[in-house]
Amino acid sequence: MNTTEWISRKVSKLQEVITPLLVANAAKRTLEELKAIIDPSVSEVEGGKRAKRVADWYAKAPIEYKRECWLLMSEHFKADPEVAKTAQAKFAAAVGTPEEAVAEVRLRKSTVSPRRRLLQRFSVFPEGIQFLVNMRAEILPSLKSDKRLLALDAEMEYMFSTWFDVGFLELKRISWDSPASLIEKLIKYEAVHDIKSWADVKNRLDSDRRCYGFFHPRMPNEPLIFVEVALLHDIAGSILPLLDESADAEDLNKSTTAIFYSISNTQAGLRGVSFGDSLIKNVVETLKAEFPKLKTFATLSPIPGFKAWLSKNAATILEQLDDKALEKLGKAVGFQPPTAEHFMFALDKVSELDAKSPIAQVLLGCAAHYLGREMRDGDPVDPVARFHLGNGARIERLNWAGDPSAKGLKQSYGLMVNYLYDLKRLDKHRNMLAQGKIPVSGDVEALYI
Amino acid sequence: MNTTEWISRKVSKLQEVITPLLVANAAKRTLEELKAIIDPSVSEVEGGKRAKRVADWYAKAPIEYKRECWLLMSEHFKADPEVAKTAQAKFAAAVGTPEEAVAEVRLRKSTVSPRRRLLQRFSVFPEGIQFLVNMRAEILPSLKSDKRLLALDAEMEYMFSTWFDVGFLELKRISWDSPASLIEKLIKYEAVHDIKSWADVKNRLDSDRRCYGFFHPRMPNEPLIFVEVALLHDIAGSILPLLDESADAEDLNKSTTAIFYSISNTQAGLRGVSFGDSLIKNVVETLKAEFPKLKTFATLSPIPGFKAWLSKNAATILEQLDDKALEKLGKAVGFQPPTAEHFMFALDKVSELDAKSPIAQVLLGCAAHYLGREMRDGDPVDPVARFHLGNGARIERLNWAGDPSAKGLKQSYGLMVNYLYDLKRLDKHRNMLAQGKIPVSGDVEALYI
């Protein structure tokens, strides 16, 4: 070990000792600064300025300092249990008396934590809300390992659900005439079918397409969620023509069908605050106003959980096949009787199969079962199905080779599904779902094994 | 009694019997409709549509029906005390354990009433928030006589304080180039010095004036509060030149002083939600950016409670005069020793008095005492003083004959006061006030009796 190594080793050891001290010291200072933000003798404007200073410091702080900051915000600004207890007792006593209303209000106020005031002060300066949303996105991955952060996370989710109430959002069309800086964000945020280039995104904003996003007045250049729509004369069964940059635009005068082929949330920090339902319904109304001839509103959606589910449940499914079907499948895979392994092995070459082939037919049956019958805790097990069925849509059609990309094959053997938004039956479908029955078209029902 | 009279009387009796039945019947239906709004099986979008239908019905309903609607909203949508009790117990038990944070959040959620969800659904449709603000303005006068409405009022105040958080408001300049429909609202809402005509309001929007208001994205054409500012080279002592339509505009290059001469809240329904402090501070920053030469920021304010206060406290004040001062006053009013009655009687002709006269000097002393020393529950007793001193201003100067209008004489014998916003001492002044001491300039202190 030469001198340099020796020094370097010493420094490293020193750092091990010093870093926690530094962090602890910084934490102490940060706590003071956080408390100063909600100092009751200070005006909202001044509180906002102090919050801004903390945010500026945070932006450059190393991750250890940030973690400390989260913990401080979560643990040092909680509601006072004693106050809550007293208020609860008073409320209980007041029930049925003329003071009940006032007692109820006092109880609610008593449970409001200083943490909420802290978050509110961060909302005062212009970029404050974006700051908090970004901070929550940073915190989320640590939630499982550190329960102490749950209180801060819940408080944020609550405040965000108030601030980002759908009534405050603005639906805006995004087109090729939108700012390049905004379109660049579509490229970045697109979560379903990756945008490969500017030519790709231009195709998706062509004259026969529509793209809409929700925007918040405090984050004017940031779409919170956006949806891509194709205007067609029929329900689309494959994503390929929609992503084909060289395809001609459809004639809008003949469009009868709006296909929602991609919906992307953009802000991880807004987890738990949902806009999708409102977005789709607002877009449907906007489209109907612009194109009165539109009659059908449906999605062309991936089935993200299908392959993973099938790999665990193939055996159970095959048991349900009758002898004839089993024999047919056996012929196709080359083994009698065919096992789940044989079936899964044959699916490795799914892209070579025809939709009418026995293996394909069994696979479609599995997918119909997965989407139309598999539920967990009262909800459809597939996440995309959960979203659209929860909005009142129904499962309309399964599409063979709908997405033959590597991603499509990996998720669902290339299968895609259409969810139909039948505007007159949304509530009826929601009720069915609430009673544990997934609404499914006759065509899909016919695929059940 | 002829036949017509007889019929009319019968009808009237019948109405007495029928009206309550009708109202009760309508109430039943209204309750169902309100409950349908927050039906959990219904999407937010659909809930918003239902709320819109109730709002449309309400707009045309007679007052009896409206009252019933308020009561329903206040009494039928309260939080469940049992749920709150259980949550409280769980929280108390969790204190100090790793589950504390989650328990805290659950407690808070348990105290949230269905009433809040009801209000939120009204916020979904575009005019919904304005609807709620207007409804609260209608309810406010009934609050004292009907305690049952307190819960609804408190819930509204809470929701409004969230929705109208200063961070969400937009500061906009209102000028002669603003829409006529907006300027018409200034005329309607101006609360301090009535706007008599379009020529009057044009003068207040002249090149040497500024007018700013806070706007909410959901009520874009409605100023929530606005302030009128004159740019001068000295602190104004009289409102007359500021309201003189024929006066020439000041030379902006010489302006060193911004005088806030009128601040008006416009929405009675937003009682308890305060913007004034933020408005003034934002306007100060905006003005400093546009006119770097501005050094002094002050108000020219009325003293609305002075005369009423003096009529009750004159005797006590006069007792504090020393013999010499008393004799001087006696000479002036023509009685030795002068009583409170003599003094008040002499004040009937206050508009004929000179600022240097003995009566005027005593009156100024009384006003200094009223503003600078009279407090109730730790707050200055005059409402305008309460507002500005609460923001960190100090009492700078009393102005004889500052507002010789009928209103000015009636409120404060024509006296006006300047509150100074010394930006570097706002917090210091707030602290003084918190310790029970009203910050006052040397000039005003010298007036104390």
Next chain:
Amino acid sequence: MNTTEWISRKVSKLQEVITPLLVANAAKRTLEELKAIIDPSVSEVEGGKRAKRVADWYAKAPIEYKRECWLLMSEHFKADPEVAKTAQAKFAAAVGTPEEAVAEVRLRKSTVSPRRRLLQRFSVFPEGIQFLVNMRAEILPSLKSDKRLLALDAEMEYMFSTWFDVGFLELKRISWDSPASLIEKLIKYEAVHDIKSWADVKNRLDSDRRCYGFFHPRMPNEPLIFVEVALLHDIAGSILPLLDESADAEDLNKSTTAIFYSISNTQAGLRGVSFGDSLIKNVVETLKAEFPKLKTFATLSPIPGFKAWLSKNAATILEQLDDKALEKLGKAVGFQPPTAEHFMFALDKVSELDAKSPIAQVLLGCAAHYLGREMRDGDPVDPVARFHLGNGARIERLNWAGDPSAKGLKQSYGLMVNYLYDLKRLDKHRNMLAQGKIPVSGDVEALYI
């Protein structure tokens, strides 16, 4: 005569001598400055700056200096006759040869005066075009008395007709949400029915009204011409209900008829540049797009020249009455046979007459004659008739007591007329007019004496 008087007289004499010298001196300097503007060695940007300096000087100059400036611009910047002559000769020689086109272009260029370049340079700085328009408005009254200004006037008219080409104008709706500063201009410029107050103008911008103006990109806050329209269910016969501020707004769903009841040019300096035809046709298209139920487009117009014309032509008209009609009229005026003087005297009390009375019937006949038959140089003699008939409208209906205001009585004994814009017959009507025949409805034709 005391000393003061003596001095004052001397000064006055001195001024008489000095003023022309000063003016002459200033003129010399101004000429140099004007020449410097079009100095060919100077860039357009620099030329524009020099023009701006002259405009700033002009704004404050006394009228004598301004007059000199006009003369200089008119007389010192004319085209070179020699150059024009040569170019003309070359063009004549080139006719029929391949060089004809080029020669034609050169001829045109040779006739372009330096004056035009001067005007163009004034158009470079932002307010330059407004400056020139205002200057021409100042010059117009002097044109008759000073022919030397004609060249400048003609040059301006030519440039303005290019700059204010209708293709460059923007049609904008003016509503109660328009800037107060713009609405104030409506009050100022309204030329047909004076706007008496802000309440009056608000009524004219009510929900059942429309107001449109043409705007030029270089004068964005200045309407060049505007028209006021009422949406009704029938052709209006009187201006009174349209100007009644307390009248309820019409139900727009029932509107079938758009009445243009006021058209005002605002810029005297744009004399000779016409927008009215385009304005009306653009407004008709805009209204049809917004209200597909509109079927009838007509004016309610004054007859400004009628009374003056009648006072000269009454005798001639009466001669055309048959005996029966003459006797009837005689009875009504109380003289047999009635002379023009009797008739005119009776008309002094026109506001007391009923539309069916013999005097009224003769008066209506005279008006029909005046509008439908009187032409000068191939054009209708009444200026408003000239405008609408020139646009292709026809005379539809005469209205008794259509405008009983003092102005209405003074112009046309209170009569008003409707011009109908029948969109399918505009060209047909223009052709009729070109052949010397004024298009008139059957109803009006029936009134002819």
Next chain:
Amino acid sequence: MNTTEWISRKVSKLQEVITPLLVANAAKRTLEELKAIIDPSVSEVEGGKRAKRVADWYAKAPIEYKRECWLLMSEHFKADPEVAKTAQAKFAAAVGTPEEAVAEVRLRKSTVSPRRRLLQRFSVFPEGIQFLVNMRAEILPSLKSDKRLLALDAEMEYMFSTWFDVGFLELKRISWDSPASLIEKLIKYEAVHDIKSWADVKNRLDSDRRCYGFFHPRMPNEPLIFVEVALLHDIAGSILPLLDESADAEDLNKSTTAIFYSISNTQAGLRGVSFGDSLIKNVVETLKAEFPKLKTFATLSPIPGFKAWLSKNAATILEQLDDKALEKLGKAVGFQPPTAEHFMFALDKVSELDAKSPIAQVLLGCAAHYLGREMRDGDPVDPVARFHLGNGARIERLNWAGDPSAKGLKQSYGLMVNYLYDLKRLDKHRNMLAQGKIPVSGDVEALYI
């Protein structure tokens, strides 16, 4: 020859006969339609509609039909020579009399061709001006071979110079927040340094860059000309760092120098209408307002004509070298005495040379001579030099290897030049140029051979 071939040959022969007939027939109809546009009995609005119909027809017409249309517009709508002659005679006679002004105006009017009215009518409909600009761009290549089109071309140039007068143009900043559809046009139109990708254009719109364009109100989405500027702390000598997408943005607080590194005209149809001078001067003013620390404004420009010029003039230049210099050059190229051929041959490997090498020094001397001394008809011979020197700039610095791209090597052996815009000396420099002397810095002068 089989039957198919035989038929095909017949059809082809038939087409040869029929096509001219078809074109002639179409021409006849087109002429009628063109005449109908300026039918004096038709309103401007109606004329505009007719022009629109011709434009719609033209958009789809084959090239032969378009050519006919051009000829018709050029030859059938010329001014009447007889009228011009008479007006000229009257003007000549009126010179010196009071009627001179009016006669001058009449003469000018007499030379205005119906062709101009035709063009004006095309300007009435919204896309009309763009239509004419595009049509002229189509005509331009045919001008040399068909003189008959010159009249139409000249008329268009005249009208365009009026419509596109700089006073009517709007200077707009183009940034990464501009519409993608606009930025796409930058990519398309960039004429100096090709934009290779969206990453390339994003770099050119980075925080230390500015891009400005002139826009016309009638072509709002089309930049007429645009300039790209880099904000630096020194005059740039190489284009490479400016086009380096991975380079960090400069610190704007330290910027003292604005470098104009690309100026592109976009509309071929606007040939002869110049905006560049105004653009640069407007941009300079805009930049100075935003960045008061900017002191130096210069270009980094290509020398497009240098290599072509040198290949013709190398021998002449070498003659001017003194013996010592010639010997030095001879050593470098390996021949004594070196001929032009030797020199040019050595330049094939210019990219391997150092700026200090003898060959480089001679080359720089040649470039200095080319830019600073070569004139034709009183103008600098290099087109870019002509533009900037004409605006009043001076030649500031020659940069070795300023643009080592293939294009840069091909145009000018990689040399680039800075033109300096010294705002206080623009007029002085323009005057020098007018006197035949190109303004050049001392550094460049020192390079002269």
